[in-house]
Amino acid sequence: MRAARCTRYGPPHGLRVVDLDVPEPGPGEVLVRVHAAAVNFPDVLLVANRYQITPPLPFTPGSEFAGVVAAAGPGVTSPAVGAPVAGAVLTGAFAEQVVVPVEGLRPVPEGLDMVHAAAFHVTYATAYHSLVTVGRGTAGEWAVVLGAAGGVGSAAVDIANRLGMRVVAAASSRERLAVARKLGAEAGIDYVHEELKTRIRELTAGEGAHLVVDPVGGDHAEAALRGLRRGGRFVTVGYADGTIPRIPLNLVLLKDAVVRGFEIRMLRRYAPDTVAAGDRALARMVRDGMRPLVSRVHPLAEVAAALTDVAERRTTGKVVIDMTSGS
Template identity: 45%
Template sequence: MKAVLCKAFGPAETLVLEEVPNPEAKKNEIVMDVHAAGVNFPDTLIIEGKYQFKPPFPFSPGGESAGVISAVGEKVSHLKVGDRVMALTGWGSFAEHVAVPAYNVLPMPETMDFTTAAAFSMTYGTSMHALKQRANLQPGETLLVLGASGGVGLAAVEIGKAMGARVIAAASSADKLAVAKAAGADELINYSETNLKDEIKRLTNGLGADVIYDPVGGDLFDQAIRAIAWNGRLLVVGFASGRIPELPVNLALLKG
């Protein structure tokens, strides 16, 4: 089969397309014929050697994909050959076929296409876990989403609205904010043109955001944390800005 390979850490331009052996399903795995693969920010970090884990060389990047099962391991009973599925693979999705632990595979809804399914699990799974299980977002609360036009940001906007929150979307340009608005955002902040903290306070009548969803970090974190509501919850999702911020613990003390 053909696969995109990373043979040494570096930029995307160093990736190569080569022939490699087809994978075989171990007893708790399935093999999927890949119809579409998602591309996420962590994929770029992995190939540059900047992520939490470093796969052994050579490896095929790609943390999620969708396709049709072509082989099933002997211990797998809930999936079968021919099933349309989406999977979280960690890496390996930028290939014609991929072997995946069965517990990381979900059947696709009949109405969902492969392209949508391939880009669904990581972004929406991350945002659902953050907003529901970690923040316990409640109807009527104010949710601030930083980087609101990115994959996890857009998912957070949509899920936040579905959970009944008032959603403030923050991004760096009018075009990006238009995307967030189309996804359901109630209020918009262009943080390249205004002070983020001041705008949050203005839009919340000085109360601040109940939940802050932050996949960006850096200077935006520093401003947003100063506009969090009493008993607010901060969701640390990522550091797309490149700087991991430090939290002044006196701010946490003052906010309950």
């Protein structure tokens, strides 16, 4: 099988597509023939050895995929061979076949093709639980989404709008804000050229936001926290800026704010019933027409270029690797 391979830590251009033996599923595992795999910012960090976890070399990057079950290991009775599935792993998805623990798989929501299914679960589950499970967002509240045209950001704008929240999109350009507005953002802030805290206050009639979802980090995190109203909630999801912010705790104290972190793998491990309820809610939204924003689709041969575009923030929504394309 073909697979992208990282043999040394560094920028994505060091990745190579090579031939590997097809892995064998062990007890409790499933072999999936991958049709499509989505690129996420943590994939870039893993290749550069800048993530919280260091994968041993060599390894195949890629965490989010969709495909069909090719074989089941001992003890696995479901899903059946041939069933369409989507799933997530820490590494291994940028390959024509991947072995996954059966609990890491989900059925493909009705209405999604493989490209959109690959781009859906991790990003949309992260956005949903950041907004609802952790952020406790409700209809009518002001929700500020940083990085609003990126993968998690665009999903958060989409979901928050569908749940009746008043969404303020924050992004790095007018063009990216236009993407967020198409997904339902009521207002936008270009945080490169506008002062984030001040604009949040202006847009919310001086009250401040009820909720901030931040997949960006860097200097924008503190500014957004300052834009919260008293008792507001701030959810940190990731650090696409490349810098982990250092928040003055006196701001949390003075605002009586709640600051929470969210990571989807931990929720799957410790609250599977909550994850299942979120999956059902997301499936209903898909049936109502919700689709992830996929801006680019590349063949596996262009995996290094795809990760470079994501690393340099030249994309909106999700970038997907099409494993069925031979070019």
